[in-house]
Amino acid sequence: MTMDKTFDAASAEARITAAWDAGHAFAAGANAKPGAPAFSVVIPPPNVTGSLHIGHAFNNTLQDILVRWHRMRGFDTLWQPGQDHAGIATQMVVERRMAEAGGPGRREIGREEFLRRVWAWKQESGGTITGQLKRLGASLDWSRNAFTMSGAPGAPAGEEGNFHDAVIRVFVEMYDKGLIYRGKRLVNWDPHFETAISDLEVENIEKDGRMWHFKYPLAGGETYEYVERDADGRVTLRETRDYISIATTRPETMLGDGAVAVHPGDARYAPIVGKLCEIPVGPREHRRLIPIITDDYPDPDFGSGAVKITGAHDFNDYGVAMRNGIPLYALMDGRAHMRIDGLPYAESAAIATRAARGEDVGDVGTVNLVPDDLRGLDRLEARERVVAAIDAEGLSVTGADGNPLVERKKIMQPFGDRSGVVIEPMLTDQWFVDTARIVGPALEAVRSGRTKILPEQHEKVYFHWLENIEPWTISRQLWWGHQIPVWYGLDLAAEGFRDDEGDGALDHVELFRLLNEGGLVHGGEIHHAAADFAAVADAFRDDIAGLPRPLEVARVVEVADRAAAIDTFARALADYNLTQDPTHLVYPVWRDPDVLDTWFSSGLWPIGTLGWPEDTPELRKYFPTDVLVTGFDIIFFWVARMMMMQLAVVGDVPFRTVYVHGLVRDEKGAKMSKSKGNVIDPLDLIDAYGADALRFTLTGMAAMGRDPKLGPRHVEANRNFVTKIWNATRFAEMNGVFAAPAQGMPQPAHTVNRWIMGEVARARLAVDEALGAYRFNEAANVLYAFVWGQVCDWYVEFAKPLFDGDHADETRATMRWVIEQSITLLHPIMPFVTEEIWALTDARPKMLVHGDWPEYGAELIDPEADRQMNWVIGLIEGVRSARAQMGVPAGARLDLIVTEADDAARAALTANGPLIERLARVNPPVPGNAGRGMIAVAAPGASLALPIGDVIDVAAETARLQKAAARTEKDAAGLRGRLGNAKFVENADAQVIAETREKLAELDEELARLKSALAQLAAL
């Protein structure tokens, strides 16, 4: 066998991936020792339509290292793969593709057809990322691939699985326990996707904005003394005003104002609190009046200190409105256009005015306070019109120049993280998880250490978020997702439905009142949750059973929506009226069209992928999982929710450790983004340098709590490392190291071989310690320094002269072992090149992916071999340094004269003569005296001299030795200072003191040798 000069990553990776696949190398439990403990990891599921970006590469490299390490150690290992259906993102992609193809939109083709296309797209693109993960070498058990929408209705063949069952079951259980509720709340509304989103999906970004100042005239032309004072209470402004000044960044929302609020302690407005003022927009004849109220929310020092309250379109205002009983007037539709539905403006304004005077006007959902000329406009267009109208009327506050005062300033605006459009707070009916009721165990689990978050600083962030948790909006007005398993029915028990005679039966007069008086249209709804229609029908039957005759026998049927339900029910009543046949009566129910937030289902990822709600062997064996490796960006989205949901559903933590890694940045530390154009594609790097180089680079940068900064040159450097390992093996192979059969751990006699075995043991201990503490970068650095710095730089060189001689056999055996141990230790980080070397160098019973992780340790360290080889290395470095600095040609072979040597030094010289001769390029050492034309080299216990010619540059040699002496002197002085300090000797560890003394002695000796050399030089 001959090896090429370099490792051909591209061809080897494909071949090795195929071999791992064929051997089911990554299957759960592969390579497990009998009775071994389990080690399980679930992948953070990538979006099914996604492709591998550098963050995935980083995340999965770290997981793979842990997984491969445990698998080699014989744990019963599972790394669970899968993908997330990613509701909004996927729906967006499919809709965009449909638009690009010029076809009809989703509303035209309908829900069923649209979902069919999403599934088709999923099946087409879902494999992309799995293929890319394989290229990275990720050792996931692909036979268990999971999907968060598997088993959903409409899923095509090949998408079986029970994730959907798990999601629905959890929803129903939480619904039944009252942990999920429906409510009309102000939510973040994405006008692009026309769906509610959660707080976490909103990004607040500071943008240039405008702030307008308007006058709200007091009702009836009233006036008051407006007085401003400075900090000392001196009056700085006093004037009579007939208005209150309001600042706003969103003038269009003035249309829906329900009040003006001032701080209760604000003396400026005390005279007018409780009075009414006028909103300075809308048709003059219907100008609305709103009350001036007090609330703690307004900041007296900000703007005018008075705040307009639009409860239906601002979260802060919503709070004020709820506290003060201010009506919430919705102004916009789902696209954030001004409403066109509801009552005409005049009627609406009249109702609102009655409300402002304190009358109870009931539900204001149909009240539309958008003036007729603004209805249907985009909100931004409406804003300009509103401003223009107020300016025209002279009700803008003017600045010093007499023009309307418009401040240009930075304002925080909410944006949808997927759509990028400005989010609109909207009053809608949504489903919520009552997170406050399930957060306790999730907090407790981390506080008690049942689940550990690393690095620890993230625990604080976790606590802070969970301690201030808001209800979680889980309904989304999308189609791609788990449809909410809730059915609604008309509330026939509500008022408006009357049994006049109280005889427990309905006559046709009573029945028809439901229809004629619009009782159904404006009536309420009841709802139940269940896994399917059959189950939910039972629940409704229980409700119906309590109704008067003949409705108690109505059949529960499913219809499309509320309108269809009313229609169906009316027809049934009509039919009954004619036939008096109660079997014709039906009670129509309709299913909630919304789907669940993607994170609701991915929140069940740990149990869902293991087969829950079935009681599977995998669930019993691999749950709770051992470690979750993830980025800090989804601690709230995902980690915290998995904690809450797993604890709520199965009463256990989903994982014992959460390892939080950083965000991969570009070389300059900037976030990668498409708009900046600094995105690095991991596949490009794999193509250019191989997966091992990329993995090793990312691992070396994975310092806990830091963001890796990645550039191609880093990967290139580690590709060189791959080449280095490859060539060390190639050298060994060329020297017959792998020719003889392996014999297990060698028992060499030669110092060099004994020394390197100790170095292997040190590396193994350090790697295990580093990985055990999730210090990935340390593991990579240890291996790099060991393989390159020890094995390649020294051991291979030392071994060369040993290949012919008394120690040839043991040296071959040792080198074989060293290389096999090196690639074993490297395999979790660099699986491909190590697997390739493993296969090339011998016929092996099993692949390295199932290799045996070593367990030896310090017992392999031979202190004497250690001491001697360090001495030899020091000497060689000393000679090389002296030669180079004195300009001796690299090829010249010099004599080596030993002018002085103690027994240890003499022994080391004798035992390692050939090594020293070769690496220092000197002749065999001979005793002698320093003399003319020689340069000096000092080593512990020995002084040596190198004749480099008849005439040397005495000045240069003197300078060289003086410089070395000065450096040694300085170090020695520092140590002497410490040892001279009585407090140091008193307080420091005995070992530290001993080490310091030893070090000082060495330095003193070196210094003496240098000085002696200088003296001799001067004497010549």
Added chain:
RNA sequence: GGGUGAUUAGCUCAGCGGUAGAGCGCUUCGUUCACAUCGAAGAUGUCAGCGGUUCAAAUCCGUUAUCACCCA
């Protein structure tokens, strides 16, 4: 406004109580039979500033400055 982290060689970063390291870059030398995707030698740092704790501080504490990120 609140929180978290960072500031170490020209660049990118490790180290986080015992007197500074790596990679890349730079300089000089080298076609010695594994590797030029290499080898040898070398230069470069008041470890952001100030103050404190300690026998001892890049490392712990406080503070200032600058930068970054998260949450309002």
